[in-house]
Amino acid sequence: MKKLISIILVITLAFSSVALIASAEEVKTECGGNCDICPAIVVPGIGQSNVWALDENGDYLLDADGDRISCFPAVFDVTSIVMKVLAPALLTLVMQKDIGLSSALCDVVRDAFAVNACDEKGKNTGNIEVEKYLYSVAECSEYEKDQIYDNVPLQDYAEQVGEDHLYYFAYNSFGNNSDIVDELYDYIQMVKKETGHDKVNIVPISMGGSVANGLFEYYPEVKDDIVKVVYIVPALNGSTIVGDLYTKNFTFFDTEFLYNGFLETLMDEEEGRMIEVIARILPDEVLESALQSVAGCLVDEVAANITMLWGLCPKEYYPEASAALLADKPEIKKQTDKFYQAQLNSDKNIQALVDNGVEVFNIVDYNVPLYQIGNSWNNDNADGVIHLSSTSMGAKSALYGETLGADYKQANTSKNCSDPTHNHVDEDKIVDASTGLLPDTTFYFKGQNHEQTARNDIIISLATRILATDDIKDVYSTPDYPQFNGNRDTRALKNKYIPTAKAIDTTSLSPEVAEELATAIEEAEIYVNGTVTYSGQHLDVEKKLIDAMVKAGAWTVEEEEEAMPIFSTISLLLYNNFGTDGYSEIVADFYIGFVNFIVSDVVKPLLGAL
Ligand SMILES: [Zn+2]
Ligand SMILES: [Zn+2]
The missing domain is CATH 1.20.5 (Single alpha-helices involved in coiled-coils or other helix-helix interfaces)
Known part of the structure; x- marks a missing residue:
C-alpha cells in the first residue's frame, strides 16, 4: 500500500513539474509576471470592435472599392433599397396614401440588419466574423494595432508598460450578452496565464460597462483576479435612449417635433430643413405611419432579439419593455431577466469589489444633452449618449442648462467618501459627486461629448497614469487630475497651429508682434502639455495663437461664406403657415x-x- 502511494506521489510530482514547465513556457511577457504593473484589458464600447460580413463560402464580402463590409450598425445595399422602395414610393406619392411604402421600408430594415439578426435563443444568425485579438497588443499586426489605438489611444501606456501588458477584448456589439460575459471571464484567465501575472486591470468603456455588470454578477470570484477597474463613461444603467427605443417612446412620432426640431438636433440645420421640405411630398399621416412602421420593425423584429442591446436598457424601463416585447420569446427573456438582476445589483457588486480591496476608478462626461431621439432625453444630465446617473453610479445632477441652486449643500449619501469635509460639488453647481457610489475616485469632464471621449487627451493620460503607475489613488492624489475638469480636443493645436507658429521666421517682425507670437506659442504649449482645462479652453487658446499668426502676416483666416439658409426659410415658412401638412x-x-x-x-x- 505504501509503495502504491509513493508511486502515485512520484507520478503526480512528475506530472506537476511537467505542467509547471509547460505553463512557464506559455508565459509570453518580458517580466515573466514579476513586474509591479498588471496587464490591462480594454473592454471597448459599442461599435468599437470590427465585425465583418461574409459570403456563403465564409469569405469576406467586399464593397465596390474592394473593402471589407462592416456589419455595424447595419449593411445598407443602396441598389436593393432603391429596387424595393421605388415603386411603392411612387405609388404612395401619386395616390398620397400609403400604398406599400411602410411594408417596403420594413423589408429594407430587415435586410439591412439581417447580418445582426438573432434567433429565438438570442444567438446571432448572420454570416459574420468578429475580429478578435486573442493575444496581447505586442503580438498584433500593424493593422490590428491601428484598429485598437484608433479606438482607444493608449500608446503612451504601451510605451511605459509594454505592449505585452495591453489586451483588447473585442466582441460583437449586437451579439449574445451572456456568451460575451463568459468570453470575457475566459479572456481574463488567458491573460493571467500568458503574462504570468496573477491579476489584471480592466478598462470597461461605455457598453463595456454593461458587460462588466454581467461579469461581476455571474463570476463574483473574479474580484480576486483584479487589481484595478478603470471605468470610462460606462453604461452601468444603460442609456435612456435605449429605454425609449424598447418602449417605442420616440420624439419623432410627434409630427410637430418632426417638422420643427428633431432633425436639427441630429445634423446641420440647413440639411435638416432640406429633408423637412422634401418630406412634405407625403401627407403627414402617411409619413407618420411610415415612420411608426419602420420603428416598429426595428424594435420588434431586430432589437428585441439582441441581448447585448437589452444590456443597455435601463432598469427603470426593463419590466415594461420586456413584458411588451418578449412575452412570446421565453428563451431570450430568460437571458435578459438574468442580466436585469446584474444591472439591479451593479452598485452592490462594485461595492463588493471595493470591499475586497479592488481599486475602482470612474471617468465620466457631463453637461451635453442627449440626442433627442427618445422622449426621456431631458430627464437627467448626460454626455450626449448616456444619462449621467448611469455613468456616474447614481450621482445627483441638475438638468442641462440648469444648476442645483446657489445654496445647494452636498448630500454625502455615499459611504465611500473618506472625509465628510470633502467638497464634491463642482463650481458651477451642476453635479453632486457625493451622491454617486464612488465620490473619491470618480472624475468628471464637463462639456465632454461621449463619442469624442477618446479625443480628450486629459482623459487618456489620466487613464494611462492610473493603469501604468500607482500614483493616483483618488481625486485628491494630484492637482494634475482634479475631480472636475473640462472637455477638449488638442489635435489641431498639436498637429497644425503650434508647429506652423513655431516655423514662422520672426526676424522681420516688429518686436511687439514677435513678442505676442512668442507668448501665444508658449501659452499654447503649456496648455497642451497641461492636464487641467475649463470646458472648451482649447478653442480660446487656438484663437489667441491664430490672432498672433495673423498679425505676424503668417496666417490668413479664410472667410467662411455664409450660405443663404434657403431651406431653413422655406421650412419655417411652411411650418408657421401650414403646420405639419404635406403639399x-x-x-x-x-x-x-x-x-x-x-x-x-x-x-x-x-x-x-x-
Ligand atoms: Zn509584468
Ligand atoms: Zn470624499
Whole structure:
C-alpha cells in the first residue's frame, strides 16, 4: 500500500513539474509576471470592435472599392433599397396614401440588419466574423494595432508598460450578452496565464460597462483576479435612449417635433430643413405611419432579439419593455431577466469589489444633452449618449442648462467618501459627486461629448497614469487630475497651429508682434502639455495663437461664406403657415380656401346685387 502511494506521489510530482514547465513556457511577457504593473484589458464600447460580413463560402464580402463590409450598425445595399422602395414610393406619392411604402421600408430594415439578426435563443444568425485579438497588443499586426489605438489611444501606456501588458477584448456589439460575459471571464484567465501575472486591470468603456455588470454578477470570484477597474463613461444603467427605443417612446412620432426640431438636433440645420421640405411630398399621416412602421420593425423584429442591446436598457424601463416585447420569446427573456438582476445589483457588486480591496476608478462626461431621439432625453444630465446617473453610479445632477441652486449643500449619501469635509460639488453647481457610489475616485469632464471621449487627451493620460503607475489613488492624489475638469480636443493645436507658429521666421517682425507670437506659442504649449482645462479652453487658446499668426502676416483666416439658409426659410415658412401638412394637403386647403373665397366674396355679393 505504501509503495502504491509513493508511486502515485512520484507520478503526480512528475506530472506537476511537467505542467509547471509547460505553463512557464506559455508565459509570453518580458517580466515573466514579476513586474509591479498588471496587464490591462480594454473592454471597448459599442461599435468599437470590427465585425465583418461574409459570403456563403465564409469569405469576406467586399464593397465596390474592394473593402471589407462592416456589419455595424447595419449593411445598407443602396441598389436593393432603391429596387424595393421605388415603386411603392411612387405609388404612395401619386395616390398620397400609403400604398406599400411602410411594408417596403420594413423589408429594407430587415435586410439591412439581417447580418445582426438573432434567433429565438438570442444567438446571432448572420454570416459574420468578429475580429478578435486573442493575444496581447505586442503580438498584433500593424493593422490590428491601428484598429485598437484608433479606438482607444493608449500608446503612451504601451510605451511605459509594454505592449505585452495591453489586451483588447473585442466582441460583437449586437451579439449574445451572456456568451460575451463568459468570453470575457475566459479572456481574463488567458491573460493571467500568458503574462504570468496573477491579476489584471480592466478598462470597461461605455457598453463595456454593461458587460462588466454581467461579469461581476455571474463570476463574483473574479474580484480576486483584479487589481484595478478603470471605468470610462460606462453604461452601468444603460442609456435612456435605449429605454425609449424598447418602449417605442420616440420624439419623432410627434409630427410637430418632426417638422420643427428633431432633425436639427441630429445634423446641420440647413440639411435638416432640406429633408423637412422634401418630406412634405407625403401627407403627414402617411409619413407618420411610415415612420411608426419602420420603428416598429426595428424594435420588434431586430432589437428585441439582441441581448447585448437589452444590456443597455435601463432598469427603470426593463419590466415594461420586456413584458411588451418578449412575452412570446421565453428563451431570450430568460437571458435578459438574468442580466436585469446584474444591472439591479451593479452598485452592490462594485461595492463588493471595493470591499475586497479592488481599486475602482470612474471617468465620466457631463453637461451635453442627449440626442433627442427618445422622449426621456431631458430627464437627467448626460454626455450626449448616456444619462449621467448611469455613468456616474447614481450621482445627483441638475438638468442641462440648469444648476442645483446657489445654496445647494452636498448630500454625502455615499459611504465611500473618506472625509465628510470633502467638497464634491463642482463650481458651477451642476453635479453632486457625493451622491454617486464612488465620490473619491470618480472624475468628471464637463462639456465632454461621449463619442469624442477618446479625443480628450486629459482623459487618456489620466487613464494611462492610473493603469501604468500607482500614483493616483483618488481625486485628491494630484492637482494634475482634479475631480472636475473640462472637455477638449488638442489635435489641431498639436498637429497644425503650434508647429506652423513655431516655423514662422520672426526676424522681420516688429518686436511687439514677435513678442505676442512668442507668448501665444508658449501659452499654447503649456496648455497642451497641461492636464487641467475649463470646458472648451482649447478653442480660446487656438484663437489667441491664430490672432498672433495673423498679425505676424503668417496666417490668413479664410472667410467662411455664409450660405443663404434657403431651406431653413422655406421650412419655417411652411411650418408657421401650414403646420405639419404635406403639399397635397396644403394645396387642398388652398383650393378649398379659394372656392370659399369665390363663393362668399364673389358669387354671393354678385347674387345679392342681382
Ligand atoms: Zn509584468
Ligand atoms: Zn470624499
